[in-house]
Amino acid sequence: MSRIPGSTPSSSTSGGSSAVSRPLLERVLASDGTLPFALLRREGSTEVEVLVGDVVDVELLGDVPLDGAPVLAIVPFRQARERGFTVHDDGAPLRCLVVRASERVSVADAVAALPAEAVAAEPLGVDIPDDEYAGIVRRVIDDEIGQGAGANFVVARRFEARTSAAPVLTLASWFRALLTHEVGAYWTFAVHAPASGTETLSLAGATPERHLTLHDGVARMNPISGTYRHPATGPTRDGVLEFLRDTKENEELFMVVDEEMKMMSALCPEGGRIVGPYLKQMARLSHTEYLLEGRTTLDPREALRLTMFAPTVTGSPMENACTVITRHETRPRGYYSGFLALFEPEVTDGNAPAASEAAGYSLDAPILIRTAYLHDGGRVSVPAGATLVRHSVPEHEVAETRAKASGVLASLGLVPRGAGPDVAVDLNAQPGVAEALTARNRQLAEFWVRPQDAVPAVTTTALSGRDVLIVDHEDQFTTMLAHQLRHLGLNTRTVRWDAVDDVLADDLLVLGPGPGDPRDHEDPRIASIVRRIGERVTAGRPLLAVCLSHQVLADLAGFPVRALPAPRQGVRLDADVFGTTAAIGYYNTFGARLTTTVAAAADNPVARLALEPSVDTDGVLTALRGPGVASVQGHLESVLSADGLTVLDGVTRHVLGVPAEPSPAR
Structure with missing residues (x-):
């Protein structure tokens, strides 16, 4: 199997770390449920990390205590409120395990020590039945998606069960089953974090996805999307x-890459690179x-706050995805789609960072998916979601949620485990697979594939030093x-619209x-675009409008804006831009239309510009231009925009x- 560069786990450090091979794991397994602990196996490692310590709840990510000890934070979805996003607030705590002792145990020794017998569990079904989920x-x-709310959205449901087994025994059994029956996980883990006066937080899982790592100044994100459900007889070439080759699966991945590249551009002054x-x-x-990788300080x-949460478990654009989730999910998410975040002191020149030197910490944060939660009273829940795009077939998305939960459900004994990974076909070794993967990059902009520090800035005194205000409309x-x-x-x-x-x-x-909807002038964001276009045009000041703002400008100029027959969300088109064909990525549900008669209000300053339109073969405006004004429908900045x-x-x-000069390298 191909392994992603940079995925080797960092060395463990801790205050009071044990040098003895087995005692700490034995202490965990013998505990009565009052000892906070975490068991972790990271991708590429032949060892299980055993962490014990003290539990501390904090309100904000910025409050996570980095005072010289490692810290494992369990971050709930409700923390999206820190970014001002709308979520169902269930009060789930941001819980931190401040590590006081740790050890590493070989996987073989850990498997031998952990309970081999599966705990008994009674299946209770799913909180949203298949037909109801298909309706959602x-x-x-x-x-x-059909009304312009965004490109893709993830809606979750929960598979539920009940067990009477003791919590530590349950978690240890689940962890062993995942170690022995799952492959390809970024983290395999079990975490038990009791706290006085609140529900004990107990979870175990095998998540495939890194959210964010920071090590030695390098940030890495790992968007995963597109799902091949293995047949019961096993995967095949x-x-x-x-x-x-599936268009829906390809576009689903590119959409989340675009969304995470937005985050990388916010984290990394020199931008990010796609690998x-x-x-x-x-x-x-x-x-x-x-x-995705880039450098950050x-x-x-x-960095975690700026990247809450992954588009692979929410959708895009991020802020509105949270609003859409709130509309269609009636229950709070708890910790599903949040993340674990392990902060570890980085040793430089033989020295660990001093207390409160947060910049001296590395970070390893996997996404909380493919995870089982053990609640007080023995209730068990396994959340799973599907990424919904314009091509989605409801019945297929229902099946995808079941497939995503099946690995964890098997570890609970609720579905047959099958023969296990030892009989699996190595798909990466199959003829044609490497070539099919490489072929995907033909759709990507070379600008985002090359190392950013290897791309020289265009030197032109005519553009250099000009000040640009970019208005963010969510x-x-x-x-x-x-x-x-x-x-x-x-x-x-860049400044938010409000x-x-x-x-x-x-x-x-x-x-x-x-x-x-760009026609909805009652929407405060749309009204603000209308107002700012008017102010800028009236003053004769240079203006560029993109996508939604292009549609508002076109509407003001008298070009009718309508919903497209099919949304163009996450697609690359060869667009005509004033006589030049350019490969551009599109994310639009509405489009401005070319008409023989342009009818705009006489008192509208945009109407007096007599803007020149550029259109595609369907009569949809790709761009507009006039004196000091231009607009584009496509996203020139998208990873799909080879000519952007x-x-x-x-x-x-x-x-x-x-004046035009030689074009920058693509």
Whole structure:
């Protein structure tokens, strides 16, 4: 199996770490449930890490205590409130295990010590029946994606059971089963974190996905999407090749890569680089994945806050995905789609960081999926979700949630385990698989594939030093736009739409994309775009509008905006941009139409610009331009936009009145 670069676990450190091989694990297994502990096996490791310590609950990620000891934080989905996002708030605590002792045990020794017999559990079914979940899928496609709310959304449901076994015995049994019957996990783990006066937090899982790691100044994220459900008879070469050719599965992965590249652009001043793709094979499923990497100097707690939460378990754009989840999930998520976060002091020149030196900590944070939760009273829940896109078939998404939960359910004894991974076919070794994976990169912009520090900034005195205000309308594609504009030599700052106070001061105003219906002027975001376009045009100041803002500009100019016959969410098209064909990524449900008669309000300053339209073969506007004004429907900053930087350079020069020069490298 291919292994992703940078996935080797860092060395364990702890205050008071035990040098003895087995006693700490024995102490955990003999405990009565009052001892907080974690058992971890990280990808590529032949050892299990045993951690024990003290439990501390904190309110914010920034409060995680980094005072010289390792800390394992269990972060619930409700922490998305720290970013101002809408979520069902169940009060689940941000719980920290401050490590006071640790040891490493070989996997073989750990398996020998852990209980081999599965704990008895009574299946209770699923909280959302199959037909009801299929109905949710249809509504999300029609009412959310079909109305411009976003490109993809993840809706969860829970498989439930009950056990009367003791918590430590239950967790130890689950952990052993996952160690022996699952493959390809990024982390296999069991965590038991009791705290006085609150429910004990007990969970075990085998998650395939790294959310974020920080080590020696390098940030890495690992978006995984697309699911090949192995047949009961086992995976096959033909089956995996069919999966790798599937349009829906390909677009699903590219959408989450775009969303996580937005985060990387926020974390890393020099941007991020895409590495891969890879095929991650597990016991019952296989996924496709990329590795994203870049350099950052952020406090690891702040880096986590800026990346809550992964689009693979929420959707995109992130803020509206949380709102959509709240509309369609009636129960809070608890810890599902949150993450574990292991903060470890990094040793430099033989010295650990001093107390409170957060920058001296590394971070390893896997996403909490493929996880079973043991609640007080013996209730067991296994959440699972499917990524819903415009091509989704409800019955297929129902089956995907069952397949994703099956590995954990097997460890509970609720579904047959089968023969196990020792009889699995190595899909990565099959003829044609490596070639099919490599072929995916033909759709990606080379700008985001090359190391960012190897891409020289375009040197032009005409653009250098110009100040650009980018307005974010709840879609962080603006972070990628900012990075590319900096690459072109401009100074950028990005401000959320409801925090902008002056749109006339900067040399260039870029009105960014966002979710919603561009015709709905009652929406405060849309009303703000209308107002700012009017202010900028009236003042004769350079303006560039992207996607949603392009549609609002087109509407003001008299070009009718309508819902497209089929949403263009996460697709790459060869678009005509004023006579030049360019490969551009699109994320739009609405489009402005070319008409023979442009009817705009006479008192509208945009109408007097007589904007020149550029259209595709379906009569949908790809771009507009006029004196000091331009707009584009596509996302020039998307990883799908092979020609995006060239087009961005051209439209930026147009609105600023700068003569064209040789185009930047693609």
